[in-house]
Amino acid sequence: MSAPVKRSPKAAQTIEGGRFMVVGGASLVGSATCEELLAKGAAEVRLFDNFSFGSGEAIAHLKDDKRVTVVQGDILKLHQLLAATEGLDGLVHLAAFMTLSMDRDPWAGIDVNMRGVQNVLEACRANKVAKVVFASSNAVYGYGPGVKGDLVEETPFHSVGAPPAAILYGASKIVGEQLCRDAHRRHGQDYVILRYSTVYGERQHYRAANALYIVETHDAVKRGERPVVIGDGSETKHFVYVGDLARANRMALESDATDVAINTSGPEPVTTLELVTMVAEISGRPDLTAEKREPDPTKVRLTSGGAFRIDHAAAKDAIGWQPEVGMREGLARLLAWRDRAAG
Numbered sequence: 001m002s003a004p005v006k007r008s009p010k011a012a013q014t015i016e017g018g019r020f021m022v023v024g025g026a027s028l029v030g031s032a033t034c035e036e037l038l039a040k041g042a043a044e045v046r047l048f049d050n051f052s053f054g055s056g057e058a059i060a061h062l063k064d065d066k067r068v069t070v071v072q073g074d075i076l077k078l079h080q081l082l083a084a085t086e087g088l089d090g091l092v093h094l095a096a097f098m099t100l101s102m103d104r105d106p107w108a109g110i111d112v113n114m115r116g117v118q119n120v121l122e123a124c125r126a127n128k129v130a131k132v133v134f135a136s137s138n139a140v141y142g143y144g145p146g147v148k149g150d151l152v153e154e155t156p157f158h159s160v161g162a163p164p165a166a167i168l169y170g171a172s173k174i175v176g177e178q179l180c181r182d183a184h185r186r187h188g189q190d191y192v193i194l195r196y197s198t199v200y201g202e203r204q205h206y207r208a209a210n211a212l213y214i215v216e217t218h219d220a221v222k223r224g225e226r227p228v229v230i231g232d233g234s235e236t237k238h239f240v241y242v243g244d245l246a247r248a249n250r251m252a253l254e255s256d257a258t259d260v261a262i263n264t265s266g267p268e269p270v271t272t273l274e275l276v277t278m279v280a281e282i283s284g285r286p287d288l289t290a291e292k293r294e295p296d297p298t299k300v301r302l303t304s305g306g307a308f309r310i311d312h313a314a315a316k317d318a319i320g321w322q323p324e325v326g327m328r329e330g331l332a333r334l335l336a337w338r339d340r341a342a343g
């Protein structure tokens with residue numbers, strides 16, 4: 001049994017009329033989160049990003065809203081964060097290197113995912129920002145043969161048999177989480193950690209290893225080619241739709257829950273074969289069946305020891321959240337967005 005969720009009235013932020021910042025806002029989760037906060041009546045949403053991965057294109061739909069301020073800044077520069085966090089009620093921290101980027105540049109990835117979090121928390125402390133939402137990941141459970149079955153918040157980290165970049169990423173998120181706990185212990189900083197499973201949706205990029213199955217399948221079937229699955233296609237993946245996550249970020253700000261880490265995953269996991277088949281069907285090419293291939297040893301893969309499911313029951317208890325968008329519906333939205341963006 002997990003401990004009861006800690007609650008504090010000062011942890012609960014009212015979105016309507018409030019001032020918020022999304023750090024790492026110019027991308028997949030950030031752009032959807034800004035949209036959600038604006039739709040719920042926020043007076044101001046600052047979007048802080050150094051545009052190393054993000055783009056103006058990802059936030060083009062937000063720029064005409066007078067309540068949005070884009071701040072070009074780097075979380076490794078504390079003075080920039082100190083200036084940007086003045087007068088805020090809450091902050092959502094998203095800026096990070098994921099596994100594939102960590103593989104390319106572990107030095108920068110460790111700085112951003114660890115020192116960067118420390119800087120964000122320090123700026124929040126200095127400017128008395130009441131609530132922080134930190135984007136963690138199911139990578140805190142690790143990868144490789146030890147990962148299978150139900151993954152709950154108490155599941156330990158598995159590192160044996162997994163690629164270094166995946167473990168560096170997962171371990172850096174564990175450090176980020178502990179920095180939040182430490183800021184709470186030392187300074188009473190209220191926070192909620194959301195452990196996202198693999199995100200997919202509008203403004204999808206090519207940086208998340210598992211979501212490559214979706215975008216690469218869509219690209220292949222558009223070219224009239226058969227999509228590829230690695231192995232026999234029975235590998236489990238557990239996704240969450242980006243709009244559901246934006247709602248989770250907003251509800252975590254609103255909630256009186258504090259000092260807690262919770263999973264935010266979609267309704268159900270899928271196998272890679274089911275996923276690739278669904279993408280081909282939605283794209284109007286069910287005839288393009290998946291081709292099974294052996295893994296490419298030069299590529300980073302996120303493996304498990306068998307079927308698994310990321311349990312999100314604790315999120316309902318802590319912040320009242322549960323996923324609403326099923327995989328087929330979310331994929332249809334994502335593919336429609338990709339088709340529109342391609343013209």
Ligand SMILES: NC(=O)c1ccc[n+]([C@@H]2O[C@H](COP(=O)([O-])OP(=O)(O)OC[C@H]3O[C@@H](n4cnc5c(N)ncnc54)[C@H](O)[C@@H]3O)[C@@H](O)[C@H]2O)c1
Nearest residue numbers: 024027028029050052053054074075094095096137199208
């Ligand atoms: N996308 C997923 O599948 C997934 C899954 C689990 C967890 N997460 C976590 O969710 C968060 C957001 O995911 P995303 O897919 O939107 O990420 P992303 O990589 O697309 O976006 C992160 C944003 O942070 C910005 N950034 C990077 N370094 C920065 C720095 N030093 N200073 C300021 N900004 C910087 C990038 O420019 C980018 O716009 C990340 O923390 C990620 O670890 C994502």
